[in-house]
Amino acid sequence: MxxxxxxxxxxxxxxxxxxxxxxxxxxxxxxxxxxxxxxxxxxxxxxxxxxxxxxxxxxxPPAGPGVFAEAMRNLFQKDAPLRVAPRWDPRLWRWLLAFAARCxxxxxxxxxxxxxxxxxxxxxxxxxxxxxxxxxFEPRGLLIAFREAAAHAGYAKTDALLAERFDLPARRLEGAALREFEPALKPEVAGGWFYEExxxxxxxxxxxxxxxxxxxxxxxxxxxxxxxxxxxxxxxxxxxxxxxxxxxxxxxxxxxxxxxxxxxxxxxxxxxxYVPVAPGKGYSMTLHLDEHGLDPAAAPRMPLLLPEVRVAVTPHAGGPVRGEDGVRRPAALRLGSIMEFAGYDPSIARRRLALLTRGASRFLNVPAEPPADDHPTGDNRWAGWRPMTxxxxxxxxxxxxxxxxxxxxxxxxxxxxxxxxxxxxxxxxxxxxxxxxxxxxxxxxxxxxxxxxxx
Ligand SMILES: Cc1cc2nc3c(=O)[nH]c(=O)nc-3n(C[C@H](O)[C@H](O)[C@H](O)COP(=O)(O)OP(=O)(O)OC[C@H]3O[C@@H](n4cnc5c(N)ncnc54)[C@H](O)[C@@H]3O)c2cc1C
Structure with a gap:
């Protein structure tokens, strides 16, 4: 009723x-x-x-042990994927202190x-x-992949925490099992953890x-x-x-x-x-496989998270739908992430996008630099402000x-x-x-x- x-x-x-x-x-x-x-x-x-x-x-949450220290270490590093721009912004510093207290x-x-x-x-x-x-919508799970064996093994602590406290165990994958699971990963990738839900x-x-x-x-x-x-x-x-x-x-x-x-x-x-919401700027870059000359085998079957380079990779059956035509574009990969506290700045810096392509290229056969040309839709380079508490x-x-x-x-x-x-x-x-x-x-x-x- x-x-x-x-x-x-x-x-x-x-x-x-x-x-x-x-x-x-x-x-x-x-x-x-x-x-x-x-x-x-x-x-x-x-x-x-x-x-x-x-x-x-x-x-x-993003506030975890060591995260604030990492952000502070990167204050003057323009190419760090997690970064606070050095500027006087009392509202942001109040927010950062509250964030630091929760790390x-x-x-x-x-x-x-x-x-x-x-x-x-x-x-x-x-x-x-x-x-x-x-x-x-594709319910295919998420694979968190690590290049270094020590980093892969180190995630076991997070896995145990998630399993014990939240009943969220991951499936551990390495060696031949990993390569069979996700053939697009380079051979030097040490291992992964898979979340099926x-x-x-x-x-x-x-x-x-x-x-x-x-x-x-x-x-x-x-x-x-x-x-x-x-x-x-x-x-x-x-x-x-x-x-x-x-x-x-x-x-x-x-x-x-x-x-x-x-x-x-x-x-x-x-x-x-008091609304403690700070803009956490992130970037994404969409690679259209055929237009960027990428082998479809370079495209992973499932979404990947690459914590060592702070990049997420999402395969899309089609590129962005633009305008009213609703036409499905060619298969695409979206690379995204970076966390930048730099105020409400909408600019999209090429050097930040390069962090995404360079990071992903350590795991997959994608270009190490962003392609020179913009996609005709103008929608392949993007930045947004995450509403961070x-x-x-x-x-x-x-x-x-x-x-x-x-x-x-x-x-x-x-x-x-x-x-x-x-x-x-x-x-x-x-x-x-x-x-x-x-x-x-x-x-x-x-x-x-x-x-x-x-x-
Ligand atoms: C690179 C990147 C990757 C991400 N990946 C993921 C992911 O994989 N999974 C996930 O869950 N989340 C992801 N997120 C986070 C997610 O995108 C955001 O949390 C989410 O989009 C926030 O939604 P929202 O509706 O709160 O804000 P928005 O989408 O920003 O919408 C808020 C709207 O309010 C409007 N508005 C503001 N002020 C006014 C006003 N005064 N009057 C009228 N309208 C107003 C704005 O114009 C805007 O359209 C990602 C974010 C980034 C940057």
């Missing part, structure tokens, strides 16, 4: 990324009218060119306990979404298909509408204020959900909440009020770090439950948006 209230104003979602799309999906499924307000284009920000990995195995095993395990249920719920929801949305998809195709499905369901998507604040009366958001090329305006709202990704700190004042756990839930106006119907769903795609369906379902007052399917406590404002 649906509880559609045709006369009620819509739930307004701010941000048309994968998290906003998922919130809209499950709210519409719960019978709510929904409007998405997007300042640019739906699906064009961080949810566009990411690596497309759906990784329930990734319960451990230890017990904080990582605590974060993992928060992330685990939402990752698992999202992964199982993708089994349904992957069947209905045209996004090249992981999957992958094409993020741009997902967003394109999700947009069509949401529109079919009656969700309104407005682009070029930049939200600036909320009109709150009697303890409730009544309207969402924005500017567009037509000037200032207001969208009536029965509830509002801020899903603005790395730009969520822009809402700090309007939410009355110090503890690696997103902010999902009702805004507690605090310094701002208390509003019973104001929610946030942001800060999904390196896992926004992997966490989106569970996040959307949880937001729909919180907005409609239904029983949450996972405990929302670990994601409390006010947890950084306490004490």
């Amino acid at each position: 649906s509880d559609v209230m045709p006369e009620a104003p819509p739930v307004v979602i701010i941000g048309g990324g994968v998290v906003g799309a998922a919130c809209a999906h499950y709210l519409a499924e719960a019978g709510r009218r929904v409007t998405i307000l997007e300042r640019d284009r739906f699906g064009a920000a961080c949810s566009h060119g990411n690596c497309g990995l759906l990784s329930p195995s990734h319960v451990l 230890n095993e017990s904080a990582a395990v605590e974060a993992g306990r928060g992330l685990g249920p939402l990752l698992a719920s999202s992964r199982s929801l993708y089994d349904d979404l992957g069947g209905t949305l045209d996004c090249e 992981d999957a992958h998809l094409r993020p741009d195709a997902l967003m394109k298909s999700w947009r069509a499905a949401l529109t079919d369901r009656g969700v309104t998507i407005r682009e070029g509408v930049s939200v600036t604040g909320f009109r709150v009366e009697d303890g409730r958001v009544r309207g969402v204020q924005y500017t567009s090329d037509k000037g200032a305006g207001e969208e009536p709202a029965s509830a509002a959900v801020v899903a603005a990704g790395a730009l969520t700190p822009d809402f700090q004042q309007a939410l009355g909440l 110090p503890d690696g756990v997103p902010l999902i839930g009702k805004v507690p009020g605090g310094r701002g106006q208390r509003a019973e119907n104001l929610f946030v769903a942001a800060g999904h770090n390196m896992l926004g795609l992997s966490l989106a369906p569970g996040t959307g379902r949880l937001i729909a439950e919180l907005v409609t007052g239904a029983e949450p399917h996972v405990d929302p406590a670990p994601y409390a948006p006010g947890r950084f404002s306490r004490g």
Whole structure:
């Protein structure tokens, strides 16, 4: 039975990324009218060119033992895959100190306990979404590969932790078994660990298909509408204020959900909440095998993670879908990663892309430098800002009020770090439950948006 209230104003979602799309999906499924307000284009920000990995195995957050020290060592190293640009940015340094405080095993395990249920719920929801949305969803697992035998053996400690604390054991592979498993790996690659439950998809195709499905369901998507604040009366958001090329305006709202990704700190004042989200810039480069003269045998059958060079490799049946033609392009490989804290800088430096090709070429027969020409779609070089929180756990839930106006119907769903795609369906379902007052399917406590404002 649906509880559609045709006369009620819509739930307004701010941000048309994968998290906003998922919130809209499950709210519409719960019978709510929904409007998405997007300042640019739906699906064009961080949810566009990411690596497309759906990784329930990734319960451990980026803040791990030794990570902060590595970032500090790389302060003046322009070519390090994990890097903080040396610049005076008090907001970033406050964030980095909070991150540094969590770079230890017990904080990582605590974060993992928060992330685990939402990752698992999202992964199982993708089994349904992957069947209905045209996004090249492939439940083939993820192989973490190591060139050095010592690094491969060293991962056994992480495997034991994941197996004992999170019931996420990997399958250990080496020698002939590894080569049979993934023939594209070079002979000098020492070994791998395989996570069977992981999957992958094409993020741009997902967003394109999700947009069509949401529109079919009656969700309104407005682009070029930049939200600036909320009109709150009697303890409730009544309207969402924005500017567009037509000037200032207001969208009536029965509830509002801020899903603005790395730009969520822009809402700090309007939410009355400290939003510790920093832009963790990452890059991707898509190699179209035939156009770049690559042997199809160079393409791995399954997604790879290469921790020694901090590169992820995702095989795609087709290149990016651009425009309205929906034409499947030739088989492609997406290389992605790099973590750069350099503010909101959208530039795509060729030397950073070279880290991806050079890193991957140590494991696979791909070019060691990025191809000289841009792909005709103009979509093969990409950078995005991951919405990073110090503890690696997103902010999902009702805004507690605090310094701002208390509003019973104001929610946030942001800060999904390196896992926004992997966490989106569970996040959307949880937001729909919180907005409609239904029983949450996972405990929302670990994601409390006010947890950084306490004490
Ligand atoms: C190189 C790279 C590889 C990655 N690989 C993976 C992966 O394999 N698997 C995985 O799970 N995750 C991956 N991620 C992370 C993932 O891409 C992000 O966590 C996810 O896209 C965040 O989604 P989002 O909806 O929160 O943000 P976004 O996609 O950035 O969407 C937020 C939207 O809000 C809009 N907005 C902002 N401010 C306003 C405003 N004032 N008014 C209106 N609209 C506004 C923005 O324009 C934007 O469209 C990767 C990221 C990078 C950079």
